[in-house]
Amino acid sequence: MKKIVNLAIITALLSAAPFGVYAASDSAASASPSATSSASADAMSEGEIRKVDKDAKKITIKHGELKNLDMPAMTMVFQVKDPAMLDKVKQGDKVSFVAEKVGGQFTVTQIEVKQ
Template sequence: MRTNIIKIVLSAAAFGVLSAGAIARADEEHAAHHVVAQPADAAQALPSEGEVRKVDRESGKLTLRHGPLTNLDMPAMTMVFAVSDPRFLDGLNEGDKVRFTADRKDGKLVVTAIERAN
């Protein structure tokens, strides 16, 4: 009886190990078939709401507490952004409510548009 149980357990384990490899290969073979169509404007960054926490005019950076950035797949948080145009920093002060658009450029997070929401 004990020998039969051991055989069953070993057979099940071997089957599981062999099946895992086949399943992994099946995913690789079909991965390219699951391309999801995106709307034409899906690649564009949508404006987000935020609050200015710090303005660093010397380095051309802006610290924002922001809501989710859907185009960057980022949750709400506080972070530092470079700005694509240093003039964006003119007139901005800590505590200002803003609407802004951010994107990733050359590996950096960059504010590409910003306006006061107040």
């Protein structure tokens, strides 16, 4: 019985090997500069500033779907990567932004006020 279990494990590992190689080569390709910039463009979301809290270095945004985080539209509080971002926005501004999970916290890493 032990030989059958070992054989099953070895077979599973060998059959998965081609997929592991493919995944590794695919991730290497996505690390190229052009792939990174398109990934950032894909991560851009639309929203409206509801509150700016400079003391806490947080921003509340009513946003559409955050595809890169697999999150539906809602209003939520985000940390900001750079507190200087908070000087560029005010309540009511329509924005395009990128949110990422950084250190377990949802964080705005880029933000632009829409004209």
